Amino acid sequence: MSNDTEATGRETITAAVLVIGDEILSGRTKDKNIGYIADHMTAIGIQLKEVRVVPDVEAEIVGAVNALRARYTYVFTTGGIGPTHDDITADCIAKAFGVAIDVDPRALAIMKPAYEKRGLEMTPARLRMARLPEGSELVQNSISTAPGFKIGNVIVMAGIPNIMQVMLDAVTPQLKTGAKMLTETIELFRPEGEIADMFGAHQKEFPDVSMGSYPFTTEARAFGTHLVLRSTSSDRLATALAGLKQKLAAAGKL
Template identity: 50%
Template structure:
């Protein structure tokens, strides 16, 4: 059976304006690869209600899982939770279990749990909480959409809480070979190998080193014997 599929939805004007460099996609991709869930799309949208709602609808209907990043903090422009709820036509309000987590956290830190902080306890009806051991404010899962913070350390902690609850597929295996020839020289033979081993993903990633052109050829797939056979062909055609 094919592996579960995934998309990531990155939300925030600061990403699109270039003020903030997104680090969460790289981390998510690596962790999903380990979990044998295939990340197939990453989309970035602004802090616009309609953009978030329509992206959530489209992605959730296409992929097994959707992971969102950003827009669940205490400020007026943190609107992700509301618009995920809107996408699934669910009511949203401060929920007792989420509020209890925040109250316990702020009691420990001596900070006031004011109206702004209570925004982070607003969770759609029927959603399951995602733990946040760093700042307590939870993420949540609604249907197949997993809503998490944009701050990288918190995103990573939430993902660590969430992933053990998700079912993956067969692990993706990979091997690679470095060829010190330009892509124009290797494209023909590489296409022939890719056609013969069509169950595998064979990618060419060019580089320039010490004035020479080269490429890292990476072979990926779930069948180790097929990968070994493809690598043998590559080593025969491009001897080291």
């Protein structure tokens, strides 16, 4: 339903998130990154279009990276860049791009002194975290030093939420962004079934404003509905919102 370029003269920038890790699929770890990245993308004017979660299996990771990077402006991956044998993301990204992977002198130059300062040995396992696919740019990790990286349109980040968040902040200034998606919400203490026909008709009137209906329950009033209107054009959004409020009021539903 978006028609951003026409409405705002700005290009639409899209993204996908690829969550990598057996621990999410087994239920052992509950993902906290998808919602965070979704909020961040909306805030900076990038439209998140797809999310995938795949296991720590090379063919699955390579396949998903290549499918997603061909379709969206950016792909953000989380997970699998630690020091252990099950951390295979960097190797898979190299394979997906068909490039070599080796210890990166820039990564090593950051990691070695930081580890020494903390009294930690540069074990072969830790050295693994300095391995980057050829052609990568570093993404700074202000928490635990071992960097993420960006290659082509793919940004590779840690899975631990607070580390992922500082990496996302670090890479954000380099990202192209588009028109911001603006949102208006009407909260009704009515079940969705009561306003669905009217709301559907209103969507038809404003095909360029994306409209969604999200039921909720309250202890006091049983069923409620959030009607959410989204557009990159503040004018169109305001017109659609005013029109909807008028219809709801006329029907005694507001």
